[in-house]
Amino acid sequence: MSTFGSESLEDPGGSLRPIERAFFDRPTLIVARELLGHVLVHRTPEGLTAGRVVEAEAYLGPNDPASHAYRRTARSRVMWGRPGTAYVYFTYGNHFCINVVTETEGVAGAVLIRALEPVAGLDLMRSRRGVGDPRELCSGPGKLTVAMGITGAHNGWDLTREPLYLAWGALREGETVGISPRIGIRRAADWPWRFFVEGSPFVSRSPRKSRAPRASWRP
């Protein structure tokens, strides 16, 4: 599937062209890692917002105890659905988080988008978030849904088309991918399924201390 890699390089963030569904119809860990550098876009009546993915986590199916798809329930059902679908859920009584569904339809998997580097509509993001610092706009899964105007109403949305979609982007020259355990979970807490742009000031926080080694991966 290296065609995806080369295609992503021909459009480093300019035209916001939607990513094809086939990109998401692959193993979740691959999609999570390769999602870095691509761009989440939302066009609303208030204006356009967009951000580069700088942090993402893989959540698998019935063999991943930390995943909502560990059990098949009404909420997690969409994780078995069509790749490229949005899985938006509400947590901690306060926050929405957005995932993109992966794997072939019928196989559970999703990638949680944990942080974005804002690239368009920063003033709209500021007014939605009530803060000014670009690093504070989308540096966390609950923050970025507010900044991007995403709510539970977007659960089940097809992220391969307007007005809410993922667009081709790319890692910049010299950027490398860091790997660590996922954040904020109890079960499978050591599995290194979080991917992030090393050194980016736009990632959320560090994972809690863990036996699993941090690692780095060079594309």
Add this chain to the structure above:
DNA sequence: ATCTAGATCGGCT
């Protein structure tokens, strides 16, 4: 019917 943990954030120390 009731309980509990949670893919979080912001404020405070």
Add this chain to the structure above:
DNA sequence: GCCGATCTAGATG
């Protein structure tokens, strides 16, 4: 770093 807010999904009785 610690803690409270706020509430839902899912589990258990």
